[in-house]
Amino acid sequence: MIVAEPKPIKEVVDMVKDYNKVLIVGCKGCVTVCNVGGSKEVSILASTLKIASRKKGRDIEVGECTLERQCDPEYVKELENIIENYEAVISIACGVGPQFLSERYPSAMVFPGVNTKFMGGAIEHGEWSERCAGCGTCVVHYFGGLCPIARCSKSLLNGPCGGSNQGKCEISNDVDCIWDIIVRKMMTQGRLDQLLEFRPPKSWITSRDGGPRRLIREELVK
Amino acid sequence: MSEFKAESNLEKILKAGHFAFTGECGPPQGANVELLREKGSHLKGCVDAVNVTDNQTAVVRMSSWAASLILAREGLEPNFQMVCRDRNRLAIQSDILGVYSHGIRNMLCLSGDHQKFGNHPESKNVFDIDSIQLIHTVKTMRDEGKFLNGQEIDVPPKIFIGAASNPFAEPFEFRVYRLGKKIAAGADFIQTQCIYNMERFREFMKRVVDMGLHEKCYILAGVTPMKSVGMARYMAKQVPGMDVPDFLIKRLKGAEKGKVAAEGIKFAVEQIEEFKEMEGIAGVHLMAIEWEHRVPEIAERAGVLPRPQV
Numbered sequence: 037m038i039v040a041e042p043k044p045i046k047e048v049v050d051m052v053k054d055y056n057k058v059l060i061v062g063c064k065g066c067v068t069v070c071n072v073g074g075s076k077e078v079s080i081l082a083s084t085l086k087i088a089s090r091k092k093g094r095d096i097e098v099g100e101c102t103l104e105r106q107c108d109p110e111y112v113k114e115l116e117n118i119i120e121n122y123e124a125v126i127s128i129a130c131g132v133g134p135q136f137l138s139e140r141y142p143s144a145m146v147f148p149g150v151n152t153k154f155m156g157g158a159i160e161h162g163e164w165s166e167r168c169a170g171c172g173t174c175v176v177h178y179f180g181g182l183c184p185i186a187r188c189s190k191s192l193l194n195g196p197c198g199g200s201n202q203g204k205c206e207i208s209n210d211v212d213c214i215w216d217i218i219v220r221k222m223m224t225q226g227r228l229d230q231l232l233e234f235r236p237p238k239s240w241i242t243s244r245d246g247g248p249r250r251l252i253r254e255e256l257v258k
Numbered sequence: 259m260s261e262f263k264a265e266s267n268l269e270k271i272l273k274a275g276h277f278a279f280t281g282e283c284g285p286p287q288g289a290n291v292e293l294l295r296e297k298g299s300h301l302k303g304c305v306d307a308v309n310v311t312d313n314q315t316a317v318v319r320m321s322s323w324a325a326s327l328i329l330a331r332e333g334l335e336p337n338f339q340m341v342c343r344d345r346n347r348l349a350i351q352s353d354i355l356g357v358y359s360h361g362i363r364n365m366l367c368l369s370g371d372h373q374k375f376g377n378h379p380e381s382k383n384v385f386d387i388d389s390i391q392l393i394h395t396v397k398t399m400r401d402e403g404k405f406l407n408g409q410e411i412d413v414p415p416k417i418f419i420g421a422a423s424n425p426f427a428e429p430f431e432f433r434v435y436r437l438g439k440k441i442a443a444g445a446d447f448i449q450t451q452c453i454y455n456m457e458r459f460r461e462f463m464k465r466v467v468d469m470g471l472h473e474k475c476y477i478l479a480g481v482t483p484m485k486s487v488g489m490a491r492y493m494a495k496q497v498p499g500m501d502v503p504d505f506l507i508k509r510l511k512g513a514e515k516g517k518v519a520a521e522g523i524k525f526a527v528e529q530i531e532e533f534k535e536m537e538g539i540a541g542v543h544l545m546a547i548e549w550e551h552r553v554p555e556i557a558e559r560a561g562v563l564p565r566p567q568v
Binding site: 190192193197223231 | 342374427
């Protein structure tokens, strides 16, 4: 899923300090799963915003709405006749959400309520970790099913750098050295020979380096 | 390993079978050319080549190619270091052509310390290619006369290709294989991380020799003399992939007041003496960090002077 975290409340309050009618829009997709942008979080942010404004002597109107997905025009459309009643909109979906809202409703003042972090998964309740860098050409099968592009600090493709220390990355003891894990796994599986093969420079054409990306699947296009 | 690949002094020294002795010089954090020349002057005549570091520890300094050219003009042979952190493959290949055009003949290919350690931790990193792919790039340019895209190079650069090896980083059992990968990718010589744990290094070298890697590549053992107990403790605890045994810290602590640095140098000299006899070791890479002025004394005491003329 796409993992996000709430923006500091002060920042959100400051973003909408000039508006008296604010709509908060949540999303039932990834951000609901990672407890940051679902209907529950919409309500919490609405209450917090009202309290924070009241403290500053302002009574504001805060609307609440949670769409099935903010990354789909079909659901974004549901804000028609609602969004125009508000001076500002806070999207607490991932970074896709505020953009889909901005594009569909050009006159709306749209603000992000969360910081989108990465594509990853839950390690345990309240802890998430990155797994995919979206390079556009998956190569995890060369590395025991693990991705050094997303998970090695230097995206090394030919083995661990000299900074690998007791299973941890040189940048922090909180970061696992993925190469340590890859090497140990491949050795255990008797696949060391595969790691000894030279991995040539990767083509980044399919990643963000090739420019903003678009995907068209002809068989699905009407 | 008979014909010359780049005809650098370092290559000639190694191919002639001499015990090589290389040094290191970090470019200034500014355009202080005089300081660089002064640092370089201590190394002149004492070493076969000088590694010129490339924004080491991710701290901005004068570019390694520019500092290499300045030192070359002073009569030193540079070993131009390049990290993959700050350049994509366009800049990498272009800089290789650039330094070669100015007479640089040795290059050390590195991944580079992560920028998180340095003085611009907010920066973006590149890592378009990794250090082993960089070795492969230089070799492709030199031996095939081609860029990474397969296009022919109009006058290919002839570079003696160096790489680093850290025998002490983990996973330990993979390190010798990684060294083998670097050699297979095209490394002509290897300079190791600073060695303090001799026992572990002997074990590493035994595996290197068992695999015959020392016959495919020249291996220079890395030595950094300890200046103080504080430095030893810092290296032990703060520098990733550094193995500083307790006995060495105790030995330095046991030195008389004001004689810790001398004890550090004594240990370094003992190490060099052992490396001279160690199977598979073709020389020493002395990294006297901000201690260039002590290099002549260390070289003298280690019995590596005068340097052979080849």
